[in-house]
Amino acid sequence: MTSFTEENYLKIIYKLSTETESEISTNAVAELTQTKAASVTDMLRKLSDKQLVSYQKYQGVRLTSQGQAVALKVIRKHRLWEVFLVEKLGFNWDEVHDIAEQLEHIDSEELVQRLDEFLGFPQFDPHGDPIPDRHGKMPEFGYKNLSDIDPNQAVIMMGVAQHSVSFLQHLAKVGLNLGVDICVKEINDFDKSMTIKIGGEIDYFISNDVAKNILVKVY
Amino acid sequence: MTSFTEENYLKIIYKLSTETESEISTNAVAELTQTKAASVTDMLRKLSDKQLVSYQKYQGVRLTSQGQAVALKVIRKHRLWEVFLVEKLGFNWDEVHDIAEQLEHIDSEELVQRLDEFLGFPQFDPHGDPIPDRHGKMPEFGYKNLSDIDPNQAVIMMGVAQHSVSFLQHLAKVGLNLGVDICVKEINDFDKSMTIKIGGEIDYFISNDVAKNILVKVY
DNA sequence: AATAAATTTTAGACTAATCTAAAAATAAGT
DNA sequence: ACTTATTTTTAGATTAGTCTAAAATTTATT
Ligand SMILES: [Mn+2]
Ligand SMILES: [Mn+2]
Ligand SMILES: [Mn+2]
Ligand SMILES: [Mn+2]
Numbered sequence: 427m428t429s430f431t432e433e434n435y436l437k438i439i440y441k442l443s444t445e446t447e448s449e450i451s452t453n454a455v456a457e458l459t460q461t462k463a464a465s466v467t468d469m470l471r472k473l474s475d476k477q478l479v480s481y482q483k484y485q486g487v488r489l490t491s492q493g494q495a496v497a498l499k500v501i502r503k504h505r506l507w508e509v510f511l512v513e514k515l516g517f518n519w520d521e522v523h524d525i526a527e528q529l530e531h532i533d534s535e536e537l538v539q540r541l542d543e544f545l546g547f548p549q550f551d552p553h554g555d556p557i558p559d560r561h562g563k564m565p566e567f568g569y570k571n572l573s574d575i576d577p578n579q580a581v582i583m584m585g586v587a588q589h590s591v592s593f594l595q596h597l598a599k600v601g602l603n604l605g606v607d608i609c610v611k612e613i614n615d616f617d618k619s620m621t622i623k624i625g626g627e628i629d630y631f632i633s634n635d636v637a638k639n640i641l642v643k644v645y
Numbered sequence: 646m647t648s649f650t651e652e653n654y655l656k657i658i659y660k661l662s663t664e665t666e667s668e669i670s671t672n673a674v675a676e677l678t679q680t681k682a683a684s685v686t687d688m689l690r691k692l693s694d695k696q697l698v699s700y701q702k703y704q705g706v707r708l709t710s711q712g713q714a715v716a717l718k719v720i721r722k723h724r725l726w727e728v729f730l731v732e733k734l735g736f737n738w739d740e741v742h743d744i745a746e747q748l749e750h751i752d753s754e755e756l757v758q759r760l761d762e763f764l765g766f767p768q769f770d771p772h773g774d775p776i777p778d779r780h781g782k783m784p785e786f787g788y789k790n791l792s793d794i795d796p797n798q799a800v801i802m803m804g805v806a807q808h809s810v811s812f813l814q815h816l817a818k819v820g821l822n823l824g825v826d827i828c829v830k831e832i833n834d835f836d837k838s839m840t841i842k843i844g845g846e847i848d849y850f851i852s853n854d855v856a857k858n859i860l861v862k863v864y
Numbered sequence: 865a866a867t868a869a870a871t872t873t874t875a876g877a878c879t880a881a882t883c884t885a886a887a888a889a890t891a892a893g894t
Numbered sequence: 895a896c897t898t899a900t901t902t903t904t905a906g907a908t909t910a911g912t913c914t915a916a917a918a919t920t921t922a923t924t
Binding site: 687 | 900901
Binding site for chain 1: 730733734735736740743744747748751752753755756759760763
């Protein structure tokens, strides 16, 4: 029904939709799919024919509810497989994304259901991302980006908004793991970089680029 | 390096090689890949360019050692995933082949290694097929086809040579599971059908078509 | 409001994998 | 050995996904 490639486009359009209210631009999709704008235009017309997105020339694209359902199923599989890789096979959280990118396209409802059960119906993946339920409902927890937290506010780290190996390894080195207590000490005005206290101990300096990609829960 | 499609061709050529001494014909490959002979010819030329098979027009095809190595890696993955599906997720042996057909193409040495370890380094898949080791060495056990066993010979069922759902469900219904004792009572001359005793109890009648696909160990 | 810049779409071409129909080569049957 | 049948290969076309270069449209700037 939906090809490997189509699923990747839908997943990326979904991701962009969660970051923007307005229509998604062709160029934004091209950047994440690592293709050229011309290729994206072709695919959008195809997905539109299949009723998976609503799209009009030059006006950007949105997922239809059908398209969103497909995207959420793929994301559900991606995250369940990541849990499997970390919890059962002992991978580190920075090693699982690329493998899950492949596993997420395996097509078997029964397999997903049994995998979910085998893992004990986890609510979050190893990066703190929530796992959609079997009906494609994505739980909402209202986490904020660390970059939006005010000075002297204490928070708990609940997730990351990026899965690149270099980013995750950087966090691990600094001691920024899921569940740690963070307190914002000072925010530099000109570049939004910040000094934070991790677990009540050391002071660390982190760039805004890092802070934007850390998800936290306010006490 | 090798595509999904190329891997399927190599796997099928490997399978045919174990059944025949001579070169593999274009038509034989076409039948198993569910494609036309013309498509096979194209692919054989491509695989030959990649040094994965040795092939000359009209003379049939053989795997090179490189090609065999690729095929055995795919088969190793297929069988390990089948063990996972049955042992860890609770699938029946007749439900796992199609899912393993997809999983066998997931590309990650590290994943295969860890999966193997997680499963306790199994030697056989749920159908009794041996699992090649990480170096691509296929263990040999010298099992025979039940169809080649003489009357009054007692044997143990060790595997099946076919994975179709209908065949496996038929076996399960009759009580032919891995490990059962079988004694050949009588072989009908004209159609090679046979009467067998299963587990020392009941007499069963099975066709030569079934007997050919049951692998047994002689006491 | 007119012009320049950026974005997006079209046109035309390429690769991988497939097909059908026709041609070539091999194998079989007299 | 000659003819026929079967198998295999070539020729030409198709579909999915991609690209570059050029044209069209939208957005930004004077
Ligand atoms: Mn991921
Ligand atoms: Mn994740
Ligand atoms: Mn199988
Ligand atoms: Mn098997």
